[in-house]
Amino acid sequence: MFLGLLVGFASMGWLMDNLGRKETAVYLRCFLGVLGSVSMLSAHLTGFCEFFIFGHFIAGVVGGLKVVLIIYMAECSPDNKRGLSSVAINSGGQITLLLITPLCLPTLIGTDDLWFLLPCLTALMALLHLSIAAFFPQSPKQLYIQKRDEEAARKSLRFYYGDNKDVEIDEAIFEMDAENASLREDSMKICGILKHDDYRFSFFLVFICAIVPVFSAFNIKTQYFLRLLISYGLTQSEATTAMLIISAVSVPVCFIAPILIERIGRRPIFVTITLLCTVEWIGLGLAQTFTDFGYESSLIWLTAVGGAILGQMAVNLGLLIMAPILMSEICPHNTRATISLYTQVPPMAIAAVEVTIFPTLRGTFGSSFFFFCAIACFAMAIILYMQMLETAGLPIDEILQNITMSCRHTRRHTVGTFGIRVFNEYGTMKNYFYLDDDDELDEDTPVQRKRSNTVSMF
Numbered sequence: 001m002f003l004g005l006l007v008g009f010a011s012m013g014w015l016m017d018n019l020g021r022k023e024t025a026v027y028l029r030c031f032l033g034v035l036g037s038v039s040m041l042s043a044h045l046t047g048f049c050e051f052f053i054f055g056h057f058i059a060g061v062v063g064g065l066k067v068v069l070i071i072y073m074a075e076c077s078p079d080n081k082r083g084l085s086s087v088a089i090n091s092g093g094q095i096t097l098l099l100i101t102p103l104c105l106p107t108l109i110g111t112d113d114l115w116f117l118l119p120c121l122t123a124l125m126a127l128l129h130l131s132i133a134a135f136f137p138q139s140p141k142q143l144y145i146q147k148r149d150e151e152a153a154r155k156s157l158r159f160y161y162g163d164n165k166d167v168e169i170d171e172a173i174f175e176m177d178a179e180n181a182s183l184r185e186d187s188m189k190i191c192g193i194l195k196h197d198d199y200r201f202s203f204f205l206v207f208i209c210a211i212v213p214v215f216s217a218f219n220i221k222t223q224y225f226l227r228l229l230i231s232y233g234l235t236q237s238e239a240t241t242a243m244l245i246i247s248a249v250s251v252p253v254c255f256i257a258p259i260l261i262e263r264i265g266r267r268p269i270f271v272t273i274t275l276l277c278t279v280e281w282i283g284l285g286l287a288q289t290f291t292d293f294g295y296e297s298s299l300i301w302l303t304a305v306g307g308a309i310l311g312q313m314a315v316n317l318g319l320l321i322m323a324p325i326l327m328s329e330i331c332p333h334n335t336r337a338t339i340s341l342y343t344q345v346p347p348m349a350i351a352a353v354e355v356t357i358f359p360t361l362r363g364t365f366g367s368s369f370f371f372f373c374a375i376a377c378f379a380m381a382i383i384l385y386m387q388m389l390e391t392a393g394l395p396i397d398e399i400l401q402n403i404t405m406s407c408r409h410t411r412r413h414t415v416g417t418f419g420i421r422v423f424n425e426y427g428t429m430k431n432y433f434y435l436d437d438d439d440e441l442d443e444d445t446p447v448q449r450k451r452s453n454t455v456s457m458f
Helices: 002-019 021-046 049-064 066-076 079-104 117-133 140-146 150-161 166-181 190-195 197-215 218-231 236-250 252-263 266-292 298-317 319-330 333-365 367-387 396-412 446-450
Strands: 420-426 429-435
Touching: 002 021, 002 049, 002 066, 002 333, 021 049, 021 066, 021 117, 049 066, 066 079, 066 140, 066 319, 066 333, 079 117, 079 236, 079 252, 079 298, 079 319, 140 150, 140 166, 140 333, 150 166, 166 396, 190 197, 190 333, 197 218, 197 266, 197 319, 197 333, 197 367, 197 396, 218 236, 218 266, 218 298, 218 333, 236 298, 252 266, 252 298, 266 298, 266 319, 266 367, 298 319, 319 333, 319 396, 333 367
Parallel strands: none
Antiparallel strands: 420 429
């Protein structure tokens, strides 16, 4: 599956720009979902394990292409609902997983004779998704910026915004005009992104968000959590029950996460997610420490389960979609394909190596490895808190302008005594920058024309 994820991440950038957002997120993913299910059914009918392995590989590719689905929905959503739609997809997936997981128990259909019903179910879900999403229009941003088809873009916006939203549609077209005017090339390569101050800053933030899941316990738990719980004193049946309880206890977060991402803002949510990953590693590390010293108590597995609950809350809040959300908001349209490639493939390669050598790391370093990962997550939480700009509810052109002004201030490394201090409201968080005397506030920018943001000058 990890190989499939790598293939999905490596190909999604090219697919987004050449095949299209909708075609990749809907048609290709649904086709691959059915293909993977058919492969697993073929393994059941023929007895050849190669079909089952291929089905797992295809499932990994589908999982990697989910990033395109997040970007597609963000580009189709109004500014004040980008985060809600993206997190709602994540929440729906987690709730579906919670409902399907009990079916895998040996007492239901998780047996040698009945397991084939699971790929049948996934194939039906893929076909249901296709039958609904096929009627959704293409991304209006791709239609307008990349294909330069304003009429089709307006039709797409009218579908997603509503029939009586002419003002909002005109405003969205204006935003895309402003974003398109700032693009130097149709497609940016990695060297051009790293040389450009604004694009490099966006790349850095997206990469940090993409690396957080690698240093979290998520990948380790997908492969070894049952074994860990057994080593902490539970039987296999008790460990399986504990995993179901962990998912059930954390599921309410799925319902409030789409609301929180817009009400509270991206930065507080992302920092909270990373801190939850930190505490999860601490809980698992304490359990491993007790085990290393031969201490026997129910406190060991309770500590591990408590940490895992917090980690699952982080997943339900959006741990796995932080990078796609940020990519859809702070990266210009012509950089998203390249940034998606270089911020998704390296972390996934690291995660594959991490999962492969985890038994060796655990046996050699014990709880030290757990606490190292906790420190790494805490460091990334600090980086996000200090560097991330709030983007909730802001139009893309305004976000890009804020990044430009922030990078300009960072380059100069000076604060003029007689400079002008400008405060901007980034959603729910207050950030500020300084302008020197030779700088000017552009009074004819989309920020000034479309919205009356509070700007105080002293």
